[in-house]
Amino acid sequence: MTLGEEEEGNNMFPSAAICKGFFSGRSPQHPSFPPVQHTLQPWRIPGVRGSTDSPILKIRYLFGYRSRAMSPEPTAAPTRAAASPPAPRIPRRIIALRLPWWPTERLVRHHPEARTHPFVTTGENRNRLVIAAANPCAVRAGLTPGMPLADARAIVPGVVVRSADPTADALALERLARWADRFTPRVMPDGVDTIYLDIAGCARLFGGEESLLATLRTALENFGLTVRLALADTPGAAWALAHCGTEDPAVVAAGTGPSGLKDALAELPVAALRLSAEVADGLVSFGLDRIRTLSGIESVKLIRRFGVEPVRRLQQALGQVDEPIIPLRPLPPREAHRAFAEPISTPFDIRAAVDGLLDDLCLELSRSGEGARRLHLVCHRVDGDRRSLTIGTSRPLRRKRPLMGLFAEKLEQVEPGFGIDEIVLATDVVETIEEVQEGWSVAAPARYRAADEEELADLLDRLGNRFGFGRIGRPVPQQSWLPERAARRESGSQPASAAGWPEDRCRPLRLLSPPERVEVVSLGSGDPLPAVLSETSQPAGSGDLCHGLRGFRRQGRFHQLRMAEGPERLECEWWREDAPRRDYYLVEDETGGRYWLFREGGGGAVAMSRWFLHGVFG
Numbered sequence: 001m002t003l004g005e006e007e008e009g010n011n012m013f014p015s016a017a018i019c020k021g022f023f024s025g026r027s028p029q030h031p032s033f034p035p036v037q038h039t040l041q042p043w044r045i046p047g048v049r050g051s052t053d054s055p056i057l058k059i060r061y062l063f064g065y066r067s068r069a070m071s072p073e074p075t076a077a078p079t080r081a082a083a084s085p086p087a088p089r090i091p092r093r094i095i096a097l098r099l100p101w102w103p104t105e106r107l108v109r110h111h112p113e114a115r116t117h118p119f120v121t122t123g124e125n126r127n128r129l130v131i132a133a134a135n136p137c138a139v140r141a142g143l144t145p146g147m148p149l150a151d152a153r154a155i156v157p158g159v160v161v162r163s164a165d166p167t168a169d170a171l172a173l174e175r176l177a178r179w180a181d182r183f184t185p186r187v188m189p190d191g192v193d194t195i196y197l198d199i200a201g202c203a204r205l206f207g208g209e210e211s212l213l214a215t216l217r218t219a220l221e222n223f224g225l226t227v228r229l230a231l232a233d234t235p236g237a238a239w240a241l242a243h244c245g246t247e248d249p250a251v252v253a254a255g256t257g258p259s260g261l262k263d264a265l266a267e268l269p270v271a272a273l274r275l276s277a278e279v280a281d282g283l284v285s286f287g288l289d290r291i292r293t294l295s296g297i298e299s300v301k302l303i304r305r306f307g308v309e310p311v312r313r314l315q316q317a318l319g320q321v322d323e324p325i326i327p328l329r330p331l332p333p334r335e336a337h338r339a340f341a342e343p344i345s346t347p348f349d350i351r352a353a354v355d356g357l358l359d360d361l362c363l364e365l366s367r368s369g370e371g372a373r374r375l376h377l378v379c380h381r382v383d384g385d386r387r388s389l390t391i392g393t394s395r396p397l398r399r400k401r402p403l404m405g406l407f408a409e410k411l412e413q414v415e416p417g418f419g420i421d422e423i424v425l426a427t428d429v430v431e432t433i434e435e436v437q438e439g440w441s442v443a444a445p446a447r448y449r450a451a452d453e454e455e456l457a458d459l460l461d462r463l464g465n466r467f468g469f470g471r472i473g474r475p476v477p478q479q480s481w482l483p484e485r486a487a488r489r490e491s492g493s494q495p496a497s498a499a500g501w502p503e504d505r506c507r508p509l510r511l512l513s514p515p516e517r518v519e520v521v522s523l524g525s526g527d528p529l530p531a532v533l534s535e536t537s538q539p540a541g542s543g544d545l546c547h548g549l550r551g552f553r554r555q556g557r558f559h560q561l562r563m564a565e566g567p568e569r570l571e572c573e574w575w576r577e578d579a580p581r582r583d584y585y586l587v588e589d590e591t592g593g594r595y596w597l598f599r600e601g602g603g604g605a606v607a608m609s610r611w612f613l614h615g616v617f618g
Contacts, residue, residue: 096238103133121164132164236317240272266292335426336360343419357425371396372427508615515612
């Protein structure tokens with residue numbers, strides 16, 4: 001075998017051309033070897049006893065391939081780099097989030113009685129109605145899933161019944177899982193009441209595993225949901241602890257391995273392994289009611305008697321067989337597009353194309369029960385450029401007419417150039433729309449209110465797209481007794497205020513800021529104006545007629561009072577700076593004007609006090 005043939009079988013040896021160049025004393029024409037001038041002489045290899053004339057040994061030494069007898073001293077020749085070890089895999093940490101009352105708690109928003117009264121959902125089974133799910137009140141009353149509805153009504157005559165909707169339950173669980181991706185991108189709903197979260201590498205962003213669990217629990221409880229949490233290295237172990245464990249949250253330390261997981265699951269029933277009811281009942285009938293008894297039996301015997309399911313589930317729970325977490329795919333963008341064989345450029349054609357795109361997009365939003373909050377119109381021109389328009393709405397919307405009205409105000413901004421060959425209409429912000437029943441005569445007032453709200457919302461949309469939604473605000477109430485602090489401005493992007501306007505107190509529509517100082521005229525002040533009306537002419541329950549107040553002078557004009565109600569004492573909050581007390585009076589002058597006056601200090605003579613006009617009614 002020649003050196004060239006040996007190279008084909010073992011790439012450790014150089015080619016014959018390179019070897020020939022060394023033996024002839026000439027440098028081979030190869031870019032890796034600079035030109036040298038030397039002749040091959042008998043020579044000694046450093047670190048090797050004796051000398052050798054073996055050409056193969058000389059070549060191996062020159063190229064860095066040394067035998068075990070050679071010295072480990074480094075040489076100038078390059079050596080083959082050792083393969084780097086694979087990066088260590090981050091151990092998984094799985095949270096099993098269980099919602100035990102999910103089918104009924106999901107309906108609390110639309111049916112408040114589901115929280116305070118016995119409430120069940122029913123489905124059909126063998127031509128009869130049976131309970132599919134029950135809330136805690138119904139369970140405490142003795143109603144359980146699978147019970148016939150007739151028996152349930154005999155036990156609890158006032159039970160509230162709604163039809164079960166497994167599809168809606170699954171869709172709502174998926175939406176909740178998508179909400180949970182703020183904690184980790186690896187989220188997967190499982191079954192009818194469980195969500196898996198793989199938080200490996202994410203817990204440090206929330207202050208650790210305990211802090212993440214607490215944050216997750218608080219958020220779900222604020223939604224009005226009952227939740228049980230478990231954390232382990234495998235989905236099977238986390239599911240078993242969340243459904244059958246006694247601790248909440250149940251946490252298995254990271255890296256415990258199969259032995260640690262086996263100890264944590266030892267006393268749980270075999271149903272915690274997510275077995276079918278038939279297999280679980282068969283195991284219990286043989287006395288294998290706990291996982292510790294099941295794990296002590298050989299796999300071959302279990303497979304021979306009960307099939308592969310209990311063995312596979314046990315190995316998944318202990319981490320001996322991998323069970324993947326398949327995260328939810330991102331939602332596809334809600335979009336519609338039109339491609340044109342011939343470019344369009346006239347305003348009529350562009351408007352017609354947008355009209356058709358809105359038909360397609362609104363139909364898709366209607367099928368998904370959603371409405372758009374922001375839409376983007378992108379026009380691709382034949383010259384490679386594109387023009388885009390963006391509109392926003394103050395509420396979720398999927399009706400074509402108002403959306404087309406918003407686009408119509410901006411379509412003139414589109415410059416078609418040499419023509420538009422494609423138009424894409426997409427929405428990146430969508431929200432769920434609650435359906436409103438219309439057309440019933442008994443609900444005419446509600447229909448009128450809905451129509452008024454729609455008109456107001458359309459006006460806000462037009463103003464917001466023209467001037468910006470950040471410039472549009474509304475007054476909302478906040479907790480304070482002082483009138484000037486009882487309201488604040490809120491834009492459309494801010495959450496709704498939890499406070500409410502006082503319903504038992506009369507407040508003016510217009511407040512003066514700051515309150516305007518006025519001069520009052522009272523009884524005994526020597527003013528020649530006519531006296532106020534007698535007490536018999538006062539409205540019932542009006543009380544003291546402003547301590548003898550006859551009228552007030554504002555901007556040079558005197559307002560003689562006919563009626564007055566008060567006083568109503570208001571003070572600032574105890575944690576704020578000390579402010580004088582105020583006694584407010586609702587007064588009406590002889591021309592029918594109604595005003596809101598207050599006296600600062602709340603004591604002393606009327607004429608000596610400081611009076612202010614704070615509001616005007618009407």
